[in-house]
Each structure stands twice: as C-alpha cells, then as structure tokens.
Amino acid sequence: MSAVEHAVKPSRWPAYMDIVQGATGLFLVLFMWTHMFMVSSILISKDAMYWVARMFEGEPILGKPYPALVSGFAVFILSLIVIHAFLALRRFPATARQYNTMNKHIGNLKHSDTTLWYVQVFTGFALFFMASVHLYQLIFHPSNIGPYASSDRVWSGMMWPLYLIMLFVVELHAGIGIYRLVIKWGLFLGDNPKRNRHRLHVLKWILTVFFLVLGLATLGAYMKIGYEHAHQAGERYSPSWQDPANAAHHE
C-alpha cells in the first residue's frame, strides 16, 4: 500500500478498539459474576466450596488437582484486564482542562448516566490495582484455595479489607459497565427505547444490589471461618467424604 493510499484509507482501528473494549468488558463481567457464585459456595457448606475449588483445578477430569490451571486462568484474566484498561484509558479525561470541563459539566447537568460514567472511571482506575494484587496472589499461590486456605488468607492473611473494598468497586463498575454496553450497541431497546432503557437501569441496580448482598454474606462467611481457624492457620480442609488419614496424601 502506498503512503498516499495509507493516508486516505480510513482506519479500522477505532472500530476494533470499541469492539474489543466492549467484548473484554462483557467477558469480565460475566466471569466476575460466575466467580461470585462459585466463591459463594461456602454459604452452602465447606464441602461444596472444596468441591468447586478442586473442580477448577481439573480434578474431576484429570484425576488429580492441577493448581497450575488456576494460575493459567488467572494470567488470562489479568491480560484481559490489561487490554480492557488500556482501551478504556483513551476515554479518560487526559488534561487538567478536560477534568475541569467534565467536573463542571457533571455538576451542572446532574444527569445520572453522565455521573455514573465518572463513577466508572474512578472505580475502573482503582480496580486495576486491586484486581492486580488479587490476581498476583492467585497466580503464585494457586493451591491456596479451599475452605480453610481461603479463609486463612482472608482473615489471618489480612486480605479482607481489600476484598471488602474491591467488592463494592467491582460490583459498581461491572453493573454500570454492562448497562452502558447494552445501550451502547442498542440491545433490548426495542420499539420503546426510553421505557426500555429505564427498565434496564432498574435491572442494573437490582443486579448490583443482589451481588453486593451475596458478596457481603460470602465474605462474612470466610471471615468467620478464618477467625475460628486462626489458631491453626495453614492447615488444610479435608472434605467429610474423605478418610482424614488420606487427606495428606491427596493434597
């Protein structure tokens, strides 16, 4: 392609970037919600959570748990976050002047979807760091997932303040993000876009509240177990269906 052609031909990049930003965002939201359901298995029982954790290590298929699978998946998620954040960054106000304009604009307008965007910018920024810490931990200690191991990490490892803040930040960011994504591409707007958008807005808040409540209950459960288990932190959980004598062998 000649230089002239190159200069004249419109670039596909803006389209790709918009699509990839949306697609990574969508995947991350769906993953995050699934993750929340998995983690909340502790609310059912320790055995349930144990089973879920071993399943993700591939035990039902591979015969024995491979924690490296968790590491690998965490790396994958982290790279999605990096791509998503990189693409989202170009939307951030870049100069003091733009921040100023935006602050004034938001203050003047008192318009919820615009204000929510600001929330998204700040939660996204915070999330990038918090998720990195969380994932780093998982990538290098993938086998530390289990009813006791996780609880010890939460309580004795003092991770709960991070998880508590991250819960709110991630649920806000994800809820707002997926609402905006759906409208951005015009899904579910039907023949009455204003009414349907309002419904989507309500649905978004219901989802956010639901996951916040579930998340708080789950975190509370881990904290409680971790607190009670603190004097023997480090010891692993053996599911009730296993002979305790074999537990060491299995882990």
Add this chain to the structure above:
Amino acid sequence: MNTIPVKQVEAGAGEYRKLTVNIFRHNPQDENSVPHMDTFEVEEADSMTLFILLNEIRENQDPTVQFDFVCRAGICGSCAMLVNGRPKLACRTLTQELPQVLNLAPLPGFELIGDLSVNTGKWMRNMSEHLETWIHNREQERDFCELEEKMEPEVADKIYELERCVECGCCIAACGTAQMRADFVGAVGINQLARFKIDPRDDRTDADFYEVLGTEEGVFGCMTLLGCDDMCPKELPLAQQIAYMRRKMALAEV
C-alpha cells in the same frame, strides 16, 4: 408535542411568585467586558415561558440583554440555553416547572456571541460540511418532469422522525464527550447521518459513511453518557440511532 399547554387561571395580584433570574453577561467583542451574572426580579405570570420572561426583562429592565429567538414555538432551535445547568429551549420551558431562582447561561461548547446568545449555526454548518449531511445521488442530473420514485410510508415516517432535529445544540451542551473534545460530531451529527443512511435516495455505502463517522471524533468517540438522549428537546431517539450507526460502522467493510 410542540405546543405549550395553556392553562387560563384567574389570579389576583401577588398570587404569583417573584422570580429571581441570574443571567450570564459577557460581550466577547468588548475588551473591557468581564463575564459576570446580573440578577433581575420578575413577577411570574400564568403560562409564562422563558421567552416571555426574557422579553420582559429586556423591555422593562435592561434593553442590552442578548438572547436569540425566532419562532418561539420550538421549531427554529435558536433559543437553547442552560437553565439551572441543563440545556433547554427557552421558548418551550415554562417558568412554573422551575424553582424560584433561575440561573441562565449560554450553551457551552459554542462560540459566544454575547450574554445568552451563541453561534450554533457556525458549529452546525461545520459539522454538516464535515459529515456531508445531504443526499448523495449518483444520478447526475435530475429530470424534474419525471415522477419521483415512490417511498414506503414506513421509511418516510422513520426519516421524518429523525428529520425533526432542529439543530438547537442541546445534545452538544448535554454531552460530556462533546464538552471534553471539541471535534466530536455529537449526537446531532450521528443522528443526521442515520437519517441519510435509511433514505433510499442516498446512494452512499456503509464504507462511505465509515470514512466520516468511523473515527474517535465520530461514532466511536461516543461514550454512551446519554445526556443527548435525555435532554434533546425534540425527544429524538438518539441513543438508538447512535447504537444503530455504531453497529453499521463496526461491520462496515472499508
């Protein structure tokens, strides 16, 4: 939808509120002019619009206040201004829907002519020339003796719905993206191209539209803040049209 509901109420003196109206004042032509707010007291009247209110101020209190009006019926789009921070058409805004203290400011994002008057025309013309918001027909010369091709009534309705845009600029003033990035074409531009895209008389392909709209200043710059959709005084389905163009542009072959 364009008429203001007139409610005749018999009212005695002192029954209406005294409105405090703060108006942004500045004349960019005058070197000595410092931007500031002037305060006026006006007694509200029944079915009073901001158009009536501003004219009363100009007639009885300060003849130098600048603002634009042409049709006073929500058709020309020249009277848009920020009313307590939100863009509105002054001629279609009833004072009874507003609090007792009003802050009126010119639309941000446009060249200021003076006080409340801004040059939306210049902005719109720029946008229109950039996006080429007119019919592009390969047919060189139209034979005006021939009957025009028929158009499906549904298509005509759809075009008409989008054609209602009065280029008032409210969607630009209400858009965080447009406020941050001056070269963003805004909902008004995207909506107008959507209007030509569904028009069968326009021969442009998606690739042609992509050339002007498939950029970060075009549809991919929109962050879906939806101020435009919520504040368009003509209630155009802007969110939907932007999404429509985004889908088309995302799939366009270039």
